Amino acid sequence: MSQRTEIAELGEFGLIEHLTKNFETHHASTILGVGDDAAVIDHFGKQTVVTTDLLIEGIHFDLMYTPLKHLGYKSVIVNLSDVYAMNAMPTQITMSIGISNRFSVEALDEFYEGVFLACEKYGVDLVGGDTSSSNKGLIISVTAIGEAEADKLVKRSTAQKGDLICVSGDLGGAFLGLTLMEREKKIYLENPQIQPDLENEDYIVGRLLRPEARRDIIDFFAQQGIMPTAMMDVSDGLSSEALHLCTQSQLGCRIYEEKLPVSEQSKAAAFKFGLDPTVCALNGGEDYELIFTLKQEDHEKIVLNEEISVIGYMTDAEEGRKLLTRGGNSFDLSAQGWNAFGG
Amino acid sequence: MSQRTEIAELGEFGLIEHLTKNFETHHASTILGVGDDAAVIDHFGKQTVVTTDLLIEGIHFDLMYTPLKHLGYKSVIVNLSDVYAMNAMPTQITMSIGISNRFSVEALDEFYEGVFLACEKYGVDLVGGDTSSSNKGLIISVTAIGEAEADKLVKRSTAQKGDLICVSGDLGGAFLGLTLMEREKKIYLENPQIQPDLENEDYIVGRLLRPEARRDIIDFFAQQGIMPTAMMDVSDGLSSEALHLCTQSQLGCRIYEEKLPVSEQSKAAAFKFGLDPTVCALNGGEDYELIFTLKQEDHEKIVLNEEISVIGYMTDAEEGRKLLTRGGNSFDLSAQGWNAFGG
Numbered sequence: 313m314s315q316r317t318e319i320a321e322l323g324e325f326g327l328i329e330h331l332t333k334n335f336e337t338h339h340a341s342t343i344l345g346v347g348d349d350a351a352v353i354d355h356f357g358k359q360t361v362v363t364t365d366l367l368i369e370g371i372h373f374d375l376m377y378t379p380l381k382h383l384g385y386k387s388v389i390v391n392l393s394d395v396y397a398m399n400a401m402p403t404q405i406t407m408s409i410g411i412s413n414r415f416s417v418e419a420l421d422e423f424y425e426g427v428f429l430a431c432e433k434y435g436v437d438l439v440g441g442d443t444s445s446s447n448k449g450l451i452i453s454v455t456a457i458g459e460a461e462a463d464k465l466v467k468r469s470t471a472q473k474g475d476l477i478c479v480s481g482d483l484g485g486a487f488l489g490l491t492l493m494e495r496e497k498k499i500y501l502e503n504p505q506i507q508p509d510l511e512n513e514d515y516i517v518g519r520l521l522r523p524e525a526r527r528d529i530i531d532f533f534a535q536q537g538i539m540p541t542a543m544m545d546v547s548d549g550l551s552s553e554a555l556h557l558c559t560q561s562q563l564g565c566r567i568y569e570e571k572l573p574v575s576e577q578s579k580a581a582a583f584k585f586g587l588d589p590t591v592c593a594l595n596g597g598e599d600y601e602l603i604f605t606l607k608q609e610d611h612e613k614i615v616l617n618e619e620i621s622v623i624g625y626m627t628d629a630e631e632g633r634k635l636l637t638r639g640g641n642s643f644d645l646s647a648q649g650w651n652a653f654g655g
Numbered sequence: 656m657s658q659r660t661e662i663a664e665l666g667e668f669g670l671i672e673h674l675t676k677n678f679e680t681h682h683a684s685t686i687l688g689v690g691d692d693a694a695v696i697d698h699f700g701k702q703t704v705v706t707t708d709l710l711i712e713g714i715h716f717d718l719m720y721t722p723l724k725h726l727g728y729k730s731v732i733v734n735l736s737d738v739y740a741m742n743a744m745p746t747q748i749t750m751s752i753g754i755s756n757r758f759s760v761e762a763l764d765e766f767y768e769g770v771f772l773a774c775e776k777y778g779v780d781l782v783g784g785d786t787s788s789s790n791k792g793l794i795i796s797v798t799a800i801g802e803a804e805a806d807k808l809v810k811r812s813t814a815q816k817g818d819l820i821c822v823s824g825d826l827g828g829a830f831l832g833l834t835l836m837e838r839e840k841k842i843y844l845e846n847p848q849i850q851p852d853l854e855n856e857d858y859i860v861g862r863l864l865r866p867e868a869r870r871d872i873i874d875f876f877a878q879q880g881i882m883p884t885a886m887m888d889v890s891d892g893l894s895s896e897a898l899h900l901c902t903q904s905q906l907g908c909r910i911y912e913e914k915l916p917v918s919e920q921s922k923a924a925a926f927k928f929g930l931d932p933t934v935c936a937l938n939g940g941e942d943y944e945l946i947f948t949l950k951q952e953d954h955e956k957i958v959l960n961e962e963i964s965v966i967g968y969m970t971d972a973e974e975g976r977k978l979l980t981r982g983g984n985s986f987d988l989s990a991q992g993w994n995a996f997g998g
Contacts, residue, residue, distance in 0.1 A: 315759075315761055316759040316760075316761060317759055317760035317761060318756070318759065318760070319754065319756060319758065319759070319760055319763070320756070321760070322760060327760070327763070327786055330760065331763060331764070331767045331786075332767075332781065338774075338778050338779070338780055339746050339747065339778075339779075339780050342746070342747060342780040342782055350783065351747065351749065351782030351783035352782075353746070353747055353782070353800065360703065360800075362747070362749060362782065362783060362798070362800060363749075363783060364749045364751050364783060364784060364785060364796065364798055365751065365785055366751040366752070366753055366785050366787055366794065366796050368753050368787065368789050368790070368791060368794060369791070370790045370791065371753070371787060371788055371789060371790060372787070403682050403685070403696070404682065404685060404694065404696055404705070406694065406705060406706075406707045406798065408707050408708065408709040408796060409709070410709055410711050410714070410794075411662065413661070413662060413663070415662065416658075416659040416660055416661065416662070417659075417660035417661070417662055417664070417665060417670070417673065418658055418659060418660060420662070420670070420674060421674070424674045424675075431681075435681050435682075436681070436682075437681055437682050437685040438675065439685055439694030439695075439696070439705065440693065440694035440705060440706060440707060441671075441707060442707060442708055442709050443670055443671055443674075444709055444711065444714060444715070445714055446711050446714060446791075447711070447713045447714060448711060448712070448713065448789075448791030448792055448794070449791055451709065451711060451753075451791070451794055453707065453709050453751060453796035455705070455707055455749065455798040457696065457703075457705060
């Protein structure tokens, strides 16, 4: 009788767009609503940035191999990353958790130790939240608030043709860490006597369990007087994020496989697992690096920063969204990143 | 070996205090952190209020008798209520949901219809959020942002001895609605042929499923130049909230049973279920009314507002926290409201 459309038909971003398309804003202070890393609210010239994330046990994390302290730390980091991606500075967070009785107070203390450590390190205040019981495993909801001068905010939609595409740090490590932990978990479940083999894998495990947010890059922009033309953080995978920048800026792009930054440890792990490091870099999520575009004349300002790689440039929309491989082939970029709906 | 403290030993408020007690704030803009209805952030004289709530299926709502549109509406309302409780005006919300595949897009549309309706009615903008899959039923996380002039914010801790204790609307209705729905659910599960008997119960069912936030009271304060000395919203039950005001203001109180506002419909329902209406008013939660204290000389400013009842007054801490019954007895108030940890 009534229509039934499966959520997977729309995908996560299609779903958000579908749900919010008819919604108008009332407040002049609402500068930017749904559709960027964070919402922006004007406060007398300074702009307040707000972003929120929901983390659900079994979907976003697995307590079997995620220490609670790391989880607390990461829950904060993923939200700060969204604030930095606006070229803003996070100032406050709220943290709500739903917990079952199987957690002791000591376990929660561990979780909050990680939360506080991240707050200390990034200089943000925990200002509120909510604890409630949960019959559904651990649920974490964080909201981060930040601020920026009005003319310093960087959106996703403002890249220009010819701009350089840059990325911070290296890519694919968190995905390889996840692959390793899932493999070790499987081995452990089959034979609990076998100890996990994590030797020499500190880097990729750290990328998964204890990521950092790239405050250093935002500080560097401020020191050097650099204004990216567009920016977002790499949470779903580089391909997916590059496509977002293209779509929202109504442009195409050209990305060079040989320029993708992949760490030696990630390359070694990819080799061990029989995975293509390029695919890990393009489609692996959760690296929490920044992808941004830059005017070509700003190139010299970043060239000495070893934490920034130029990986390509923006083109007219008609030229498509292309990956140029080492072998000289050209492929359409596709978003095969982690999809929250498995669609 | 390691110590294990059960969460129930601390209770929800004890737990929050325990988890956040060693946490210092870094930003001068952080005016008020954990421990009130909302956090307060200074923005150049105007103050930004932030509050967040996590709603979990099976804990905070039962989809068996909660229409999704109502649930969307209520998810917004419970957060706006916390903003009004600071004597502030909500301006924006973010909404994150975790959903399983059993929800169709049409079901989500219904939920968002309720969200938008509440946003429209209360003049707030939906500015962000997150959708993700959930293997744990429906999870809803809302953050509300509001603003107030710095000298207009009302905290919980600033009541004075002799102040009148006032409450808006009437109490106990939502709890009686919940009692009714749980009873009908039980009957239905035992015999699905029997149709629910909700005749003449519109009021209490509405109080449970589709509450309103008391913006009208905050508007009234502004029009009349009234500044409550302390305020919070009634979400856990009047007793519990009155005890919070006492603790945080370091005072005692005297509340008169005969002054507690209970609607005729609630009285009738209480009679039908064999419940004491006073107990429902004191310990039933989710009414989303406002409890506030007022200087005695302001009494004449509220006396004509039929939506406000004076139910008692604040005393020295030494005089205790007392309920004076119709029969002339005096009891200690106790917080038997809904406890998220069943403690």
